[in-house]
Amino acid sequence: MLDKIKYSLKHLTVGRVIIYIFLTLGAIVMFFPFYWMITGAFKTYFEVTAFPPVWWPSSFNLDNFVTAFNMAPFMTYFKNSVIAMVGSVGLCTFTTILASFAFSKLKFPGQHIIFGLLLGLMMVPFEMIIITNYRTIIDIKIYNTIFALIIPFTSSIFYTYILKGFFDSIPDSLYQAARVDGCSNWKYLWRIMVPIARPSLVTIILLNAIASWNSFMWPMLAVVDKDLRTLPFGLYAFVSEGGAETQLMMAASTIIVVPMIILFLFARKQIVNGVARGGLKG
Amino acid sequence: MSTKTAGKKKSLSLGKTVEPYLYLAPFAIGVILFTLYPIVNVVLLSFKEGYNFITKDFASWGIGNYLYVLKDAYFLQAYKNTFMYVFIVIPISTCLAVVIATLLNQKIKFSGMFQTAYFLPMVTSTIAIGFAWRFMFNYKSGVINYLLSFFGIEAINWLQVPQYNFPALCIYGIWAILPFTIILLLSGLQNIDPMYYTAAKVDGAGPIKSFFRITLPLLAPTIFLVVCVNTISTFKVYNELFPLFQGAGIANNLFTVVYYIYYQFRVKSPARYGYAAAAAVLLFITIFIFTMIQRWVEGKTKN
Amino acid sequence: MKITIDHLTKDFGSTIAVNDFSAVIESGELIALLGPSGCGKSTMLNMISGILPSSTGKIFFDEDDVTDVTPEKRGVGLVFQNYALYPHMTVLENIAFPLEIKKVKKEEREAKAKEMAKLVHVDMLLDRKPKQLSGGQQQRVAIARALIKNPRVLLLDEPLSNLDARLRIEMREEIRRIQQETQVTTIFVTHDQEEAMSISDHIVLMKDGFLQQVARPQELYDEPANCFVADFLGNPPINKTYGVVQNGAIVLDGGCVVELDAAKNLKEGHKVILSMRAESIVIDEGIKNAEGTVVETYVMGKEVLAYVSLGDYKVRAYIPAEKSFGKGQKVTVGLKKRGVFVFDAETGERLA
Numbered sequence: 001m002l003d004k005i006k007y008s009l010k011h012l013t014v015g016r017v018i019i020y021i022f023l024t025l026g027a028i029v030m031f032f033p034f035y036w037m038i039t040g041a042f043k044t045y046f047e048v049t050a051f052p053p054v055w056w057p058s059s060f061n062l063d064n065f066v067t068a069f070n071m072a073p074f075m076t077y078f079k080n081s082v083i084a085m086v087g088s089v090g091l092c093t094f095t096t097i098l099a100s101f102a103f104s105k106l107k108f109p110g111q112h113i114i115f116g117l118l119l120g121l122m123m124v125p126f127e128m129i130i131i132t133n134y135r136t137i138i139d140i141k142i143y144n145t146i147f148a149l150i151i152p153f154t155s156s157i158f159y160t161y162i163l164k165g166f167f168d169s170i171p172d173s174l175y176q177a178a179r180v181d182g183c184s185n186w187k188y189l190w191r192i193m194v195p196i197a198r199p200s201l202v203t204i205i206l207l208n209a210i211a212s213w214n215s216f217m218w219p220m221l222a223v224v225d226k227d228l229r230t231l232p233f234g235l236y237a238f239v240s241e242g243g244a245e246t247q248l249m250m251a252a253s254t255i256i257v258v259p260m261i262i263l264f265l266f267a268r269k270q271i272v273n274g275v276a277r278g279g280l281k282g
Numbered sequence: 283m284s285t286k287t288a289g290k291k292k293s294l295s296l297g298k299t300v301e302p303y304l305y306l307a308p309f310a311i312g313v314i315l316f317t318l319y320p321i322v323n324v325v326l327l328s329f330k331e332g333y334n335f336i337t338k339d340f341a342s343w344g345i346g347n348y349l350y351v352l353k354d355a356y357f358l359q360a361y362k363n364t365f366m367y368v369f370i371v372i373p374i375s376t377c378l379a380v381v382i383a384t385l386l387n388q389k390i391k392f393s394g395m396f397q398t399a400y401f402l403p404m405v406t407s408t409i410a411i412g413f414a415w416r417f418m419f420n421y422k423s424g425v426i427n428y429l430l431s432f433f434g435i436e437a438i439n440w441l442q443v444p445q446y447n448f449p450a451l452c453i454y455g456i457w458a459i460l461p462f463t464i465i466l467l468l469s470g471l472q473n474i475d476p477m478y479y480t481a482a483k484v485d486g487a488g489p490i491k492s493f494f495r496i497t498l499p500l501l502a503p504t505i506f507l508v509v510c511v512n513t514i515s516t517f518k519v520y521n522e523l524f525p526l527f528q529g530a531g532i533a534n535n536l537f538t539v540v541y542y543i544y545y546q547f548r549v550k551s552p553a554r555y556g557y558a559a560a561a562a563v564l565l566f567i568t569i570f571i572f573t574m575i576q577r578w579v580e581g582k583t584k585n
Numbered sequence: 586m587k588i589t590i591d592h593l594t595k596d597f598g599s600t601i602a603v604n605d606f607s608a609v610i611e612s613g614e615l616i617a618l619l620g621p622s623g624c625g626k627s628t629m630l631n632m633i634s635g636i637l638p639s640s641t642g643k644i645f646f647d648e649d650d651v652t653d654v655t656p657e658k659r660g661v662g663l664v665f666q667n668y669a670l671y672p673h674m675t676v677l678e679n680i681a682f683p684l685e686i687k688k689v690k691k692e693e694r695e696a697k698a699k700e701m702a703k704l705v706h707v708d709m710l711l712d713r714k715p716k717q718l719s720g721g722q723q724q725r726v727a728i729a730r731a732l733i734k735n736p737r738v739l740l741l742d743e744p745l746s747n748l749d750a751r752l753r754i755e756m757r758e759e760i761r762r763i764q765q766e767t768q769v770t771t772i773f774v775t776h777d778q779e780e781a782m783s784i785s786d787h788i789v790l791m792k793d794g795f796l797q798q799v800a801r802p803q804e805l806y807d808e809p810a811n812c813f814v815a816d817f818l819g820n821p822p823i824n825k826t827y828g829v830v831q832n833g834a835i836v837l838d839g840g841c842v843v844e845l846d847a848a849k850n851l852k853e854g855h856k857v858i859l860s861m862r863a864e865s866i867v868i869d870e871g872i873k874n875a876e877g878t879v880v881e882t883y884v885m886g887k888e889v890l891a892y893v894s895l896g897d898y899k900v901r902a903y904i905p906a907e908k909s910f911g912k913g914q915k916v917t918v919g920l921k922k923r924g925v926f927v928f929d930a931e932t933g934e935r936l937a
Contacts, residue, residue, distance in 0.1 A: 015489065019385050026382055027399035030460065034402060036425065037414035051423045099309035108302035121317055123573055127518050127540045128562040131547055131555060132320035132327065135335075155312025173669035176636050181683035181734070182657030185301060195673040214407040216521050221548070232409040239413065240528050246417055253410035260405045265398065272401060275462065276469035279511060280504075 037257065040250030041065070048246040064251035071242060074255060076227050077234035080146065084219070084230055085212040087150035093205055096159045101189050103160070104167035105175055118157045127217075134221055148222035149230065153212070159204045162278060166200040167193060203274035206267055210260060231256045328559035335555055347560035356545070357561060360537040366448070367538075368516050371455045372509055378456070379463035380505065384497060386464070387471040404461035412525025415454050416441065419526070447531040454522060459515075463508050470504030471497070503583065510576040514569050520544065539565045586647050586737040586770050587612045588633065593642035595628050602628040604794040606642070610772065610787070615764045617781035618774045620791035621817070626774045627742055629791070633772065634661045634740050646737055662731030662769075666743040668723045670715040676702065676726050677711040683734045701729040705763060721752045728763060739764070741773035745780060757784050778818050782806070790814055807923065812933035815860045815926055821890075823860045824900035827930060830855040835927070839896025843875040845920065847927055847937035856930035865924030866902035868893065868910070872919025879910045893918060 040048055041064055042057040068074060102108070103115055133152055137143045142151060170193065178188045194201065216232040223229060229237060235252050238244055244252070264271060327333060328348070332341030351357050386396060403411065418425050419440040427437040440450040474497070482492040520540035523530055530537045530545070537545070539561065546558035588610040595603040602625040610616050618626045631637040633644060635656035643652045651659050670679050678685075680701050684694035702708040705725040707718075715723055724744060731739055744760065745753045761784040764771045775781050781788050782802040790797040790805065798810040809815040815823050828837040833849040835857060836842050843859060851857065868879075868891065877893040877900075888906050892899045893916065902918075910916065927937040 019388060019390065023382070023385050023390070023396055026378075027396055030403065030457070031399040033411055033414040033418065033457070034406075036418055037411065040414070040417055048417070049423045052428050053423060053425045095309040095312060098305045102302045102305035106302040106305065108299065111302075114306075118313070121313070121321075123570065124317065124321060124566060125518055125569060127520070127543065128566045129317065129320035129324055131543065131558050131562060132323040133316055134547075135323070136315065136320065152312075152316045155309045155316070157313060157317070160309065171667060171669065173665040173667055174671065176656075177663060177665060177669040177730075178682075178686075180634055180636065180656040180661060180663045181686050183682075183686045185305075187686065192671055192673075196671070198673075210405050214405075214409075216407070216409050216524070217544070232407045235407075235413070236409050236524055239525075246420075249413050250417065253407075253413045256410040257406045260407070261402065264402060264405045268394070268398060268401070271405065272397065272465055275404065275465050279462065279466045280469065280507070 034257070034261070037250050037253050040247060041254040043247050043250075045245055045247060048250070064247045065255075068238070068244070068248045068251045068255075071244065071248070072234060072238045072252075073227060074231070074234065074238075074252060077229050077231045078255070080149070080228060080234075081213060081230040083146055084149035085209055087146075088153040088212050089205055089208045091150065091154040092156050092159065092208055093201065095155050096163055096204065097189070097194060097201070099155075099160045100163035100167050101185075101193060103164045105172070105193075106185065119161070122157050122161065130217065130221065137222060144223050144225055144228065146223075146228060149219055149228075152218070152222075156208070158278070159208060162204055162274075163197065163200060166197050170196055199270070202267075203270045203277075206263070206271050207274050207278065210263070210271070213256075213260060324559050324562050327555060328563045330556055330559075333556045335553065340556075347556040348564075351557050351560045351564065354557075356534070356537045357539075357542050359535075360539045360542045363448070363536060364517055364519070364538055367452065367455065367519065368513055370452050371459060371516065372512055375456045375459050375463055375512070376505060376509060379460055379467050379508075380498075380501070382460075383464045383467035383471055384493065386468055400464055401461045403458055404465075408458065408521040409525050411458075412454065412522060415450075415457075416526055419450050441526060442532055444531060444533040444535045447527060447536050450526060451522060451536060454526065455516075455519070458522065459512060463512060466508045466511075467501065467504055470501050473504075474500045503580075506579065507576075510572065514572050517565065517569060517572075539568070587645075588738060588770065588772075589645040590633075591643045591645065593629075593632060593644065594640050595625070595632060595637065596640050601794050603632065603639075606791075606794075606796050608789060608796060608799055610770065610789075612770055613768050614770060614786040615761065615784060616770075616772045617785035617788045618772055618791065619778060619781040619788050619817075620776065620797075622776055624791045625794040626776075626791050630740050630742055630772065630774050633738070634663050635659050636663075660734070660737040662734065662736035662739045664724075664727045664731045664739070664741040664744055666746060668715070668727040668747075670723055670726055670730075672715055675712050675714060676707060676718070679715065679726055680729045680733055683730060687734070697733055698729070701733045702726075704732070704766065705729045705759070719752075720748050721756055724748065724756055725759070728760070732763075732767060732769070736769065739767075739769045739771040741771070743774055743776070745775070745777070753780070760784065779820070782818070790817065792817075809926060809935065811935055812858055812860065812926075812928040815928070819862060821863055821901055823862050824866070824898070826859045826861075826895060826898045826900065828857060828859055828896075830857060835859050837896035837898060839898070841875055841877070841896030841898075843895070843920075845874060845925075845927070847925075851927070851936060855936075857936060858928040858930050858933070860926045860928065861900060861920060862924035863890075863901040864903050865921040866893070866900065867919040867921065868902060868904050868916045869908075870919055872921075873917040874920045875918045877916055877918045879912060879914045879916055881912065882910060 039055075039057055042060050043054060044058070047054040047057060103111065137148045137152065142148045174192060175188060178192060183191070214232060215230070216236070219230045219233045220236070235256060238252055239249050329343050329345065330340035331344045331346040334340065382400065386393065386400070390396070421427065421437060421439040421442060424440070426440070430438070438446055440446045478496050478500070479492055482496055487495065518540050519538045523536060523538070523541055527536065529549075530541050543558045543561045543565070546561060547553045547555050590606055590608045590610075593603060593606045594601065604625075606629065618629060620626045628637060632639045635651070635654060639652060643650055645651065646659065671682065674682065677695060677698055681694040681698040684697060689697075699708060699711070702711060705728050707722055707725045707729065710718060710722060715726070718726065728741075741760070745756055748756060757780055760771075760773070785802060787799060788802055788805050789799050792813050798805060798814050800808070805814060806818050809818070812825075816825065826837050828835040828843070830848055830851045830853055832853075834842050834844045835848050837859065845859075875895055877895045880892040880894050880899055882892070883890045884906070886906070888903045889908070891902050891904050891910060893902055895918065904910070926935060928934060929936055
């Protein structure tokens, strides 16, 4: 009997070790491109072209970053990315909060039909309507302005759907209690609902911000002026137009990726939960 | 007095009916202008033959755009590529993700560190990290060819020789899709009641047996969902092509459906909006069919 | 403040939740709105608060017709079953919230909130969040929040049902104390007869949307208006037997003859229900209304619960502990005046 326990204990630890080895190998493979990109940003031209590859840069200096910044206006790209992100995420969060509240707590004719229609529209990929949206921004004269990167993204059916789901879970008695006290819908929404829904709001803001920061296709179509480009588009143009050397390409890529890595390190739980929730629902 | 109350009641009910729509209005403007209207418009556009983007004139209504697109070698290639991509990337990534998610779901130390490593690709720009992959895929100084040399494999020109473009895209694709897949499966695993494992242990089932007899069957609905969601998102593959190949492969051999839309109204000169619109509608129909199949299977298994 | 409810009806499409309800609630009283679940008592409360509009009928607060007045203008304080405290606000902020909406100055509303907190004995918990409070404390906070704006009427929806048994007794006495200190007209909904009996001035008993009876607790117990009222109140439940009036007596199913003065005035052949409270039945004490057989006895400590068969029925009776009866023993059964009722078998109306 005792032998049996000893055996299973030993077996367990061997199993554990195998789990850790496997997970570590997998983690190395998954993380490697990041390692390669960031170290690449500090390597010299000779180091990035060497074979066999150089695993660690000989010195950490910002030469590549300085060169890249001199070759292309990355500060401007960075600024545009931030403006587009803050503008679209801010406005979208606002419309999402209002619409989710209306669908969740208010009653109006056509409510269920409208919501059903929206769920149907959620199936439509943005890629399908990109041509006609391109037409629209030209018609409303925001083509090739910073507004072209903001206005089309002020409403999101997906985030409204997610937030409505959370609002639904807040008991109606809270709403009635506030109404009996004379609280207006507007005040109730901002004083009670929004503070309670803060975790969910943070999640949708994070997911929206990540999507906005990384978006590539739309900015490439919606603006032509060099000083209106956002980071991913600016980076791509930097490489494809200028034929930038690898170490400069890595330096510029690092600028785009690092803010998101930092964000992820701080808000991993919210992001992961948000993706899981959104993915399972959608 | 009575008229006063009546008037009050009327204004009250008016306020009640109008207010919800005021809350909806900002949202609705965006949805109507940038989702609903463009859908109608793209469908109309797909039936306009000889559409002129500047003047908005067109020659006639008809199905000419569809006839052209369905015969276009690039468009057919896009579907062929997409299906091949689905058949390679989805099974491999799903199997890997099931194993990794199962291991991550054990009580392990450093789970925060592991999660960070596995999930990080999800939040990073496809373009930026794509350039890192381009660096790694380099023919002469790439780290991938260096590692392969240990297995006696000669250097592969991943990016410049057309036949190797597709494998390179698949490798990058699997890496990129894994985080999302793992997260969904992990949350599926966390929804399995640990009671089942306790019961299996009491019945003498080892870890391998309980994986195949409990984990997999109970995880099956989530696996199915992930496969469907990933298949649909695969039809929209597009961004990945730019950092690796600056387009649809080195010799226009890697068309995807979305790239085809982009090609028709951005790369080609003069731009053919009608063709792009027809391709967009066909893309939607494809996604719609997959969604319906998914709902149908889910509905069946639930009953 | 007096509340007058005049022919009030609420229908939700096909189902009628409250049906032609009329009652007057006197100023300063504590009223229990009692009934089994689904009887329309919460609907009734929501109509008084104004959360639900009524279909027809009118509600008056004193002389004001408030039927079409919105909840916030009625001046009602409402306490919910789940307390409905705002989870992100402290106790102080929760209590002060109704005044915050009225745009009362911060110092003023906080002073008032502290006063209220003192009234309900949560003045040591002002900085806590609702999650950090016990159920009873949350209940107290909810009451303070409802009272802070000096409502004309305080409404409580099943205020004690989320509490455990011991706290429930403590809190119902607290509600009584607070009500007497503030003298606010109070209506509380409950399905628990003991709760209603123990603290209310008047009980309003409802069933299936209909008002059954309005009376003081003891009166409701002693003089039920109909068979449902008699059935609903009392523990153990009242003994309910069916029979027919014959020769001035009631013959129960199974042939047992019950001699009863009250039956003498009833029509021959009338189908009736004879209901007897357990404590109104005496055995072998010189009074004889019927003959029965002891079926089973249970020693309860201070008394014995005996099951006695009367015709087809087994009735419960309390007998003094010092007496003992064997199983199957024939006994004479006596009925006291109090706690014995005759109802019409078809309508359930009280006959005697």
